[in-house]
């Protein structure tokens with residue numbers, strides 16, 4: 521009487537097992553391939569590469585980077601090697617940034633009721649108004665990353681934008697994004713060092729840098745180059761990473777936070793807010809306006825970092841699984857851990873108010889600059 525019931529039970533169990541297996545495969549696929557892709561889709565977890573570094577060299581490159589930027593600030597500061605290590609840094613982090621943050625590698629004030637994506641775009645479009653970018657002008661993006669800001673600024677203003685980055689891998693990514701966004705007619709990307717730019721004197725109508733000049737060992741070198749390539753009367757705006765007036769060098773917590781930011785972001789040494797204006801004037805600029813865009817009424821720029829904590833854990837599990845499966849090269853877990861630590865220090869810097877990534881300075885190259893320069897020789 522019970523005989524027909526047994527096979528039915530076995531079939532039911534098998535069906536349950538098969539369904540569970542299928543669901544598990546589906547969840548794994550979703551976890552590995554779909555989830556955690558950048559806000560503007562383009563990078564997925566399974567596509568993480570380490571820039572132009574070959575798989576077997578990732579761990580070595582990370583070790584070299586870490587031992588260089590862990591050194592006392594005074595020895596990093598003056599080193600001629602900084603641009604090469606910054607290049608290594610971006611080989612290591614570019615894909616992780618795109619995957620976990622998007623195509624714009626900077627912060628923005630959080631705005632109530634506004635998505636991160638919109639807040640980012642508005643922070644970028646502010647540049648258009650500040651430097652008066654418009655159709656027919658050619659604008660320089662100093663330290664352009666993979667071109668998120670460049671595309672927003674070209675689309676909004678109608679200007680042609682030329683970006684420069686030291687990292688060859690970013691050049692390839694930026695050009696691919698430009699083509700995909702059908703902005704390759706307006707946006708151009710060049711690989712080079714912003715301390716010695718491959719551009720003619722007085723060749724740009726305007727210029728901007730978003731969270732990039734902090735990588736220069738001496739700010740006067742990059743500001744001097746920007747001054748050189750700008751046309752007289754041209755405007756330049758920069759969003760600078762600086763310590764604020766609340767920073768106390770005698771407070772060990774402050775020092776630990778700032779050093780943590782420097783180590784994890786390839787910075788030769790953060791400058792103080794009040795130094796920026798003097799450097800701009802020293803190279804010849806007139807300073808039109810200077811303001812910390814992080815101050816109220818702006819919402820906290822670090823809230824996006826805090827909200828992302830759960831996602832960082834998921835990402836940590838993902839990169840660990842992918843390293844075990846040999847999909848990602850060895851060393852990615854360490855790089856990811858370094859970024860996690862950096863996010864902690866950046867958040868602390870924001871919460872204590874000792875650090876801002878958006879000290880805005882707007883400068884003009886004097887209209888009679890070339891005349892002045894010629895007559896002084």
Ligand SMILES: C=C(CC[C@@H](C)[C@H]1CC[C@H]2C3=CC[C@H]4[C@H](C)[C@@H](O)CC[C@]4(C)[C@H]3CC[C@]12C)C(C)C
Pocket residue numbers: 616617619620621624625626627731732734761785786828831832835836856859860862863
């Ligand atoms: C201007 C610079 C970069 C600023 C930011 C774009 C990046 C600073 C710290 C980065 C991140 C920290 C944590 C990562 C997280 C652990 C990972 O799972 C996903 C990516 C992060 C969120 C990553 C994204 C970019 C940053 C916010 C510097 C270099 C001058």
Ligand SMILES: C[S@@+](CC[C@H](N)C(=O)[O-])C[C@H]1O[C@@H](n2cnc3c(N)ncnc32)[C@H](O)[C@@H]1O
Pocket residue numbers: 603606610623624625626662663664665666667668669684685686687690712713714715729730731732733735736
């Ligand atoms: C944090 S990213 C910001 C990128 C971009 N401005 C954005 O907001 O998305 C800093 C950029 O500066 C570039 N950079 C740093 N040092 C450089 C140098 N010496 N010459 C050229 N580019 C440099 C990096 O390659 C990177 O593209």
